[in-house]
Amino acid sequence: MTTLIKLEILRTLRNKRYLMFTVLYPALLYVFFISAYGSGGTVAGGVSVKSYFMVSMATFGAVGAVLTGSAQRISLERKSGWTRQLRLTALPGHAYTIGKIAACAVTTLPAIAVVFAIGAIEGVDLTAVQWLGLAAALWLGSFVFAALGVALGYAAQPDAVQPAVMIVYMLMALFGGTWFPVSDSLKTYARFNPVYDYNQLATFIHGQAVATSAVLALAGFLALFAAAAAYLYRKDAQQA
Amino acid sequence: MGTGTGEVAAFRNVSKNYGRVKAVNGLDLVLRPGETVALLGPNGAGKSSSLDLLLGLREPDSGTVELFGGAPRDAITSGRVGAMLQSGGLMSDVKVRELVTLACKVHPKGHTPDEVLTTAGITEIADRRVDKLSGGQEQRVRFALAVAGANDLIVLDEPTTGMDVSVRRQFWDAMRAQAAAGRTVLFATHYLEEADSIADRVLVLHKGRLIADGTSAEIKAKAGARRIGFELHPSDGGRLDEALLRSLPGTVGLDIGTRTDGVHTVRIRSTDADAGVAALYKAGLYPRGLEVTSLGLEQAFLTITGEQDKDDEESAR
Numbered sequence: 001m002t003t004l005i006k007l008e009i010l011r012t013l014r015n016k017r018y019l020m021f022t023v024l025y026p027a028l029l030y031v032f033f034i035s036a037y038g039s040g041g042t043v044a045g046g047v048s049v050k051s052y053f054m055v056s057m058a059t060f061g062a063v064g065a066v067l068t069g070s071a072q073r074i075s076l077e078r079k080s081g082w083t084r085q086l087r088l089t090a091l092p093g094h095a096y097t098i099g100k101i102a103a104c105a106v107t108t109l110p111a112i113a114v115v116f117a118i119g120a121i122e123g124v125d126l127t128a129v130q131w132l133g134l135a136a137a138l139w140l141g142s143f144v145f146a147a148l149g150v151a152l153g154y155a156a157q158p159d160a161v162q163p164a165v166m167i168v169y170m171l172m173a174l175f176g177g178t179w180f181p182v183s184d185s186l187k188t189y190a191r192f193n194p195v196y197d198y199n200q201l202a203t204f205i206h207g208q209a210v211a212t213s214a215v216l217a218l219a220g221f222l223a224l225f226a227a228a229a230a231y232l233y234r235k236d237a238q239q240a
Numbered sequence: 241m242g243t244g245t246g247e248v249a250a251f252r253n254v255s256k257n258y259g260r261v262k263a264v265n266g267l268d269l270v271l272r273p274g275e276t277v278a279l280l281g282p283n284g285a286g287k288s289s290s291l292d293l294l295l296g297l298r299e300p301d302s303g304t305v306e307l308f309g310g311a312p313r314d315a316i317t318s319g320r321v322g323a324m325l326q327s328g329g330l331m332s333d334v335k336v337r338e339l340v341t342l343a344c345k346v347h348p349k350g351h352t353p354d355e356v357l358t359t360a361g362i363t364e365i366a367d368r369r370v371d372k373l374s375g376g377q378e379q380r381v382r383f384a385l386a387v388a389g390a391n392d393l394i395v396l397d398e399p400t401t402g403m404d405v406s407v408r409r410q411f412w413d414a415m416r417a418q419a420a421a422g423r424t425v426l427f428a429t430h431y432l433e434e435a436d437s438i439a440d441r442v443l444v445l446h447k448g449r450l451i452a453d454g455t456s457a458e459i460k461a462k463a464g465a466r467r468i469g470f471e472l473h474p475s476d477g478g479r480l481d482e483a484l485l486r487s488l489p490g491t492v493g494l495d496i497g498t499r500t501d502g503v504h505t506v507r508i509r510s511t512d513a514d515a516g517v518a519a520l521y522k523a524g525l526y527p528r529g530l531e532v533t534s535l536g537l538e539q540a541f542l543t544i545t546g547e548q549d550k551d552d553e554e555s556a557r
Contacts, residue, residue: 080329
């Protein structure tokens with residue numbers, strides 16, 4: 001199984017278009033936001049523009065990386081018959097999914113790291129513990145979306161999966177605080193948006209307590225998406 | 241290696257429907273160790289469905305499928321079966337060698353990647369990206385995945401599709417070597433000459449049923465091995481006697497046409513064309529433009545499936 005996982009990671013890192021989209025794109029947007037809002041500005045709640053968008057662009061890149069990396073590829077490889085071919089090997093059925101999630105998990109790291117590096121250069125000031133804690137929180141949080149991506153990959157055909165992923169991704173980002181902070185009137189509903197909860201993981205760097213409710217909500221989403229992915233995977237295996 | 245005796249694979253009264261379509265209809269079949277078996281049938285005959293059932297990719301609606309006396313999945317996890325599917329995609333963004341290495345590593349009795357590359361004849365494209373290969377090259381990579389380990393059974397679904405003639409020959413040489421090493425080989429094909437020259441057993445599947453099972457010589461004999469064609473001209477005096485033609489030795493099929501000028505064209509399918517022609521002359525007939533042609537497996541195949549269709553229509557009436 002490790003051979004498959006290693007190969008999945010290698011081929012993902014080799015795919016230049018994928019890296020452009022998931023690593024370069026959020027980094028460019030981050031630079032754009034800083035210059036648009038002015039580097040000394042603050043957003044609602046008094047959080048500085050630099051650190052707010054550093055978090056939201058890191059989560060944007062991470063969500064994009066895992067959603068497209070898993071959903072699109074799984075859907076395409078179901079269509080091409082590669083998943084069937086793999087079922088003719090001694091590998092257990094879940095090895096394929098684990099390989100996909102592992103490859104996603106590896107690619108979220110550069111997406112997060114590049115945005116963090118720009119943030120540090122722009123003067124986001126965090127302690128070493130905060131940097132590491134934030135990176136770990138955002139990395140672990142991305143697994144929620146990897147599970148969602150696997151579920152989408154098994155639910156949709158290749159021609160439908162790209163728009164499906166884009167719509168889900170953009171709606172979650174729009175109402176999840178990726179482009180602008182969620183207004184107070186919408187916060188009641190935002191709890192049901194995994195991207196909002198994901199962004200909330202970073203509140204501890206602004207001197208607040210760790211957002212326990214966001215952690216719990218994400219754990220719930222993870223359980224839900226994983227169950228959906230497992231169900232859809234089994235259904236797919238029967239139809240082969 | 242090899243099981244010596246016993247059954248490699250067994251279908252016992254297996255049926256599989258997709259909606260109203262009976263893809264596989266009461267299939268009974270046993271494969272024995274060391275056989276090279278061709279599976280023939282027109283499109284939609286149930287070849288791919290049968291192979292899917294055999295490999296445990298699908299479950300039958302009724303009946304049982306066994307590989308080496310157990311569930312198909314168990315035979316696969318213990319590394320006894322290698323398969324090349326028509327619909328088997330390949331991993332993209334990897335090199336041929338990396339993909340073959342993966343297949344060797346996950347196989348419980350895997351060969352070394354170099355051996356497998358040589359067997360499949362793809363050493364020279366080992367460093368190419370999988371997504372940049374031609375159709376024939378892709379087929380050979382799929383073949384490499386099927387022979388990545390010491391399997392007892394190799395299953396191939398239309399393996400030479402997309403290969404040009406010389407590559408196809410190379411491919412079958414590699415396949416013969418597998419069979420010579422004692423492996424059981426089952427392949428579906430629509431190139432009948434492949435079945436004729438390679439298989440020692442031919443199965444004909446039609447509408448989900450097994451309608452013929454034997455050596456290719458037996459299948460040809462079943463269909464009437466040769467065709468006798470000639471014309472009977474009224475000017476030669478011989479009149480058309482259908483009963484006489486039908487009673488010629490070896491006759492299994494008769495087809496008579498009459499042209500506007502009164503000339504009858506006769507075509508006889510015969511299991512004993514020599515005796516048939518001799519009897520023709522003895523009966524005092526003067527057959528003009530006499531031709532005796534041997535029926536290839538292809539024509540035999542068409543004849544058998546055509547007869548089956550006729551039977552089906554009659555029983556439906």
